[in-house]
Amino acid sequence: MHKRFGHDKTGLETRFDAQRIAFAPIVFQATRLLRSTGLLEAVEGRGAEGMTAAEAATETGLSSYAATVLLECGLSADLVAYDNGKFVITTLGAFIRRDEMTAVNMEFIHEVCYLGMHKLEDALKLGEPAGLRVFGEWKTVYEALAHLPENAKSAWLRFDHFYSDAAFPAASRIVLERQPKTMLDIGCNTGKWASLCLARSPELCASLVDLPNQLEMAMQNLREKGLGDRAVPCPVDVLDPHAELPSGFDAVWMSQFLVCFSEDEVRTILRRAGRALRPGGRLWILDTFWDTQRFDAAAYCLINTSPYFTAIANGNSRMYRAEDILALAREEGLALQTTHERLGIYHSLLELAPG
Amino acid sequence: MHKRFGHDKTGLETRFDAQRIAFAPIVFQATRLLRSTGLLEAVEGRGAEGMTAAEAATETGLSSYAATVLLECGLSADLVAYDNGKFVITTLGAFIRRDEMTAVNMEFIHEVCYLGMHKLEDALKLGEPAGLRVFGEWKTVYEALAHLPENAKSAWLRFDHFYSDAAFPAASRIVLERQPKTMLDIGCNTGKWASLCLARSPELCASLVDLPNQLEMAMQNLREKGLGDRAVPCPVDVLDPHAELPSGFDAVWMSQFLVCFSEDEVRTILRRAGRALRPGGRLWILDTFWDTQRFDAAAYCLINTSPYFTAIANGNSRMYRAEDILALAREEGLALQTTHERLGIYHSLLELAPG
Numbered sequence: 001m002h003k004r005f006g007h008d009k010t011g012l013e014t015r016f017d018a019q020r021i022a023f024a025p026i027v028f029q030a031t032r033l034l035r036s037t038g039l040l041e042a043v044e045g046r047g048a049e050g051m052t053a054a055e056a057a058t059e060t061g062l063s064s065y066a067a068t069v070l071l072e073c074g075l076s077a078d079l080v081a082y083d084n085g086k087f088v089i090t091t092l093g094a095f096i097r098r099d100e101m102t103a104v105n106m107e108f109i110h111e112v113c114y115l116g117m118h119k120l121e122d123a124l125k126l127g128e129p130a131g132l133r134v135f136g137e138w139k140t141v142y143e144a145l146a147h148l149p150e151n152a153k154s155a156w157l158r159f160d161h162f163y164s165d166a167a168f169p170a171a172s173r174i175v176l177e178r179q180p181k182t183m184l185d186i187g188c189n190t191g192k193w194a195s196l197c198l199a200r201s202p203e204l205c206a207s208l209v210d211l212p213n214q215l216e217m218a219m220q221n222l223r224e225k226g227l228g229d230r231a232v233p234c235p236v237d238v239l240d241p242h243a244e245l246p247s248g249f250d251a252v253w254m255s256q257f258l259v260c261f262s263e264d265e266v267r268t269i270l271r272r273a274g275r276a277l278r279p280g281g282r283l284w285i286l287d288t289f290w291d292t293q294r295f296d297a298a299a300y301c302l303i304n305t306s307p308y309f310t311a312i313a314n315g316n317s318r319m320y321r322a323e324d325i326l327a328l329a330r331e332e333g334l335a336l337q338t339t340h341e342r343l344g345i346y347h348s349l350l351e352l353a354p355g
Numbered sequence: 356m357h358k359r360f361g362h363d364k365t366g367l368e369t370r371f372d373a374q375r376i377a378f379a380p381i382v383f384q385a386t387r388l389l390r391s392t393g394l395l396e397a398v399e400g401r402g403a404e405g406m407t408a409a410e411a412a413t414e415t416g417l418s419s420y421a422a423t424v425l426l427e428c429g430l431s432a433d434l435v436a437y438d439n440g441k442f443v444i445t446t447l448g449a450f451i452r453r454d455e456m457t458a459v460n461m462e463f464i465h466e467v468c469y470l471g472m473h474k475l476e477d478a479l480k481l482g483e484p485a486g487l488r489v490f491g492e493w494k495t496v497y498e499a500l501a502h503l504p505e506n507a508k509s510a511w512l513r514f515d516h517f518y519s520d521a522a523f524p525a526a527s528r529i530v531l532e533r534q535p536k537t538m539l540d541i542g543c544n545t546g547k548w549a550s551l552c553l554a555r556s557p558e559l560c561a562s563l564v565d566l567p568n569q570l571e572m573a574m575q576n577l578r579e580k581g582l583g584d585r586a587v588p589c590p591v592d593v594l595d596p597h598a599e600l601p602s603g604f605d606a607v608w609m610s611q612f613l614v615c616f617s618e619d620e621v622r623t624i625l626r627r628a629g630r631a632l633r634p635g636g637r638l639w640i641l642d643t644f645w646d647t648q649r650f651d652a653a654a655y656c657l658i659n660t661s662p663y664f665t666a667i668a669n670g671n672s673r674m675y676r677a678e679d680i681l682a683l684a685r686e687e688g689l690a691l692q693t694t695h696e697r698l699g700i701y702h703s704l705l706e707l708a709p710g
């Protein structure tokens with residue numbers, strides 16, 4: 001693998017980078033507010049001429065004090081420059097003001113992760129999502145989701161959807177190219193994937209695996225689209241290692257599913273998923289692996305989502321490398337056929353078969 | 356002023372920098388734990404050969420999962436590199452493991468600021484330290500200090516002392532060079548400055564201004580050093596703009612004092628401080644101004660301490676520029692004589708006189 005993330009640094013740069021990390025939570029909060037209060041927009045509106053903190057305060061309805069504190073933080077983080085008493089937008093400031101992915105990430109971190117991340121140490125030592133207690137007494141974020149405060153819930157859903165759905169169209173073309181007649185959709189969630197495949201492939205039948213409540217919602221969605229007669233609900237708790245899956249499928253599918261489980265759990269899921277295939281069938285795993293990313297920024301986002309799984313989601317899973325999953329698959333007698341790279345945002349599709 | 360903080364960036368770098376800010380709280384917490392759990396130390400101990408996550412787990416007593424999550428975050432933040440299954444320390448990782456200032460800053464941010472910073476928006480809009488409520492119902496951190504949890508209190512004191520004391524020896528040489536016979540020490544705190552000057556200058560008499568409780572502690576400290584007979588306590592609440600100060604002093608002194616007050620409050624303090632001087636006397640202001648720093652990293656730390664004043668300390672002060680203070684001083688008829696630069700860590704000493 002090429003060298004990621006680092007580059008040679010001077011002593012001064014090293015010192016500065018250390019302080020960037022030390023004050024990171026402050027810069028995060030200030031940046032979020034520079035965006036949400038409209039300060040970045042106001043400053044950008046003045047172009048190269050820029051504006052004083054007092055003018056920015058008037059335009060945004062903030063106090064002059066508040067505008068000064070935030071704009072100076074923005075200066076330190078290179079979101080604005082400062083020249084002759086005036087703040088001027090930078091490339092980074094303009095990007096952060098506009099970029100949807102940055103906004104989705106920041107709101108997810110602020111609303112869902114920020115407070116609980118203070119308990120990361122407990123979570124790592126206990127193997128429990130100790131930060132989830134910020135919201136109440138639940139074992140996993142999945143149980144808690146419906147009960148989260150509105151801001152946290154919508155930030156969670158927006159983050160989840162932003163990354164999960166974009167890869168489905170391209171992935172379905174690849175999977176359906178092999179003309180499967182039967183598909184097992186493990187962790188079917190809202191039924192979105194099954195719905196796409198059933199609509200595109202009129203001879204396909206899909207069996208959906210999830211917890212009962214989730215299955216009901218998925219089946220309801222499929223019925224509304226007139227696809228319910230080719231879908232079979234299979235209520236299985238895959239966390240129970242003795243709960244077998246139905247078998248004989250041309251295709252077994254898992255999308256952003258293994259990321260929710262510990263390595264030991266992933267191993268038992270792969271074992272049973274492999275047994276669910278008929279001879280010649282394929283196991284398809286769509287996920288966001290940090291080691292298959294072309295850009296460091298993408299790997300950075302994925303890696304730093306792992307502590308969310310630790311402190312908030314479940315206490316024992318993480319954003320895996322494709323190599324982590326493939327090593328576990330090999331132990332369970334599953335061999336990689338092809339890796340389909342760069343579907344949607346950040347996704348890779350692993351194609352495996354027993355052998 | 357030279358251009359601070361920014362440099363020209365490619366589109367990819369801009370994207371990455373935006374995500375660095377979006378995930379900043381995660382990287383902060385992971386870095387803190389990489390240091391405190393001993394992972395950085397373990398990895399550094401293996402030098403260029405490096406070690407696997409499993410080996411690092413064994414050596415630190417963490418689970419393999421915990422070591423993997425933290426080391427991968429460390430990889431993304433360039434604290435460790437990853438090569439052939441092994442993690443190897445980087446220059447930045449080794450620096451963060453050792454550097455005392457980074458440790459002092461990180462613990463201050465984690466223990467004192469982190470949780471309250473979630474309320475930065477409320478604090479800015481209300482002009483109140485809304486984040487202080489994390490610890491209880493107080494109006495300022497100064498009232499709260501004695502009641503903070505032990506970790507928070509010791510992190511606060513360590514941060515405060517790390518920056519405040521280092522400049523005193525050099526500053527006292529400059530101030531005493533003018534051979535003042537009388538000095539007014541506004542915001543005398545524990546009496547450390549007065550003690551230093553009285554010990555070094557046997558003919559000096561000092562009048563100490565602070566709140567009564569604080570004054571008692573300062574006088575006690577001076578008496579223990581045999582300096583109490585040349586010190587006069589003057590209990591004054593400088594926040595009351597009608598509370599006059601004693602007058603006729605050769606030197607009026609304020610060290611890291613104005614940073615605790617809003618601009619309007621600073622103005623009334625400077626007005627009364629100027630009136631306390633005898634003709635030919637000097638007003639001395641020792642503080643950490645971000646615009647007089649030689650290094651961007653120093654300005655960065657100072658600027659990003661401002662939101663601590665907003666959200667935790669008092670809701671209305673900030674780390675000022677020397678130019679902010681000098682502009683207010685000019686309005687109050689005080690003119691800069693000399694700026695003495697780079698005393699201790701980050702400090703400048705402003706020498707002013709009526710004129």
